[in-house]
Amino acid sequence: MQNALSSAPYLTPEALQAFIQSALAEDVGDGDHSSLAGVPADARKQARLLVKDEGVLAGVALAELIFAAVDPSLQVKVLLPDGSRVKHGDVALTVEGPARSILTAERLALNCMQRMSGIATHTAYLNSLLAGTKAKLLDTRKTTPNFRICEKWAVLIGGGVNHRYGLFDMIILKDNHVDYAGGIRQAIEATHAYLKKLGRKLPIEVETRTLAEVQQVLEVGGIDRIMLDNMAPPMLREAVALIAGRFPTEASGGITEHTIAAVAATGVDYISVGALTHSTKSLDLSLKAY
CATH class of the missing domain: 3.20.20.70 (Aldolase class I)
Structure with a gap:
């Protein structure tokens, strides 16, 4: 596994922020009304990202950027970095800060990580079948x-x-x-x-x-x-x-x-x-x- 941020020319800060802002505009629109309606503005909470499957974790670095884009005051602690082999019950990261912000960022972070982790898992599996060849x-x-x-x-x-x-x-x-x-x-x-x-x-x-x-x-x-x-x-x-x-x-x-x-x-x-x-x-x- 590798830290792709250091080797892929398309993974620029500008490209990643453009993707995140477009995705947030699609999801949030003029406001996360569920959180604005039901959660006190001054509530500060914490959450953990739970793994409920087995595979290769991906999208952690992106999730950090998503939480920061939604609210720079959110504090993310990464426990398992991109490329980690994970199993049911593992905790990939924790996030702490304004509750409304956690909830607004939740779905986009999960959607990206779930899809990316599935792809990384499939890639790692097929790669294992190439062992002993130059392919x-x-x-x-x-x-x-x-x-x-x-x-x-x-x-x-x-x-x-x-x-x-x-x-x-x-x-x-x-x-x-x-x-x-x-x-x-x-x-x-x-x-x-x-x-x-x-x-x-x-x-x-x-x-x-x-x-x-x-x-x-x-x-x-x-x-x-x-x-x-x-x-x-x-x-x-x-x-x-x-x-x-x-x-x-x-x-x-x-x-x-x-x-x-x-x-x-x-x-x-x-x-x-x-x-x-x-x-x-x-x-x-x-x-x-x-």
Whole structure:
């Protein structure tokens, strides 16, 4: 596990605050009327964040930022940092301060932590299935709109590797790009012309569906990674042998916990799994007064 804040360029203070303010605007609107109506303004209370599941904890650092954004006077004590292995009954953190503020921040902090912890847990599990191979586990852009920053952060906390963050920081020529361009050579050559015109340098990855397409990429060159899409392990082995280390390889397409070990054993460098972020069960957490 790692402290992603130190290594992910998208995790800037500005981006995190923009996410938090947008999420609070969605949830709080013109006021937390339940708390304003039912809780005395001068009440000071405390609460603990309880773990009711087993897995890898994520979103703790984000929760600290959420509590501070709602009310800087709230005092958060972190007992279990991001990346901790947790079990039912563990206490991740405590928070103390104005009761109304605790209640206003509660749901956003929990929603983020539950989702992020589920993703980190799934990532750590799939990573464990890669033991003994060189394959690295990648996420994808199959994320929840406006929640990508948290989901990709959670993948890092779980021990995975982020693929491109968005459409702007890497070029991936997928099947539709290749088909629309008229073929692999045309797509790669057009990409080089485009980048030269812009004066930009971006990594280029090309998706291939057959060994013939792999051979075409090798003949054209000028790229940074070859994606091997929806290939069964025998074909993956052939593709890896054909590429022979000239470019890094990425296996992709419908890879599950039942198939990932066999895919990794073929010698690919990366395995991308969209299910890390689009099909993960949240970890059960709750915030309880004490």
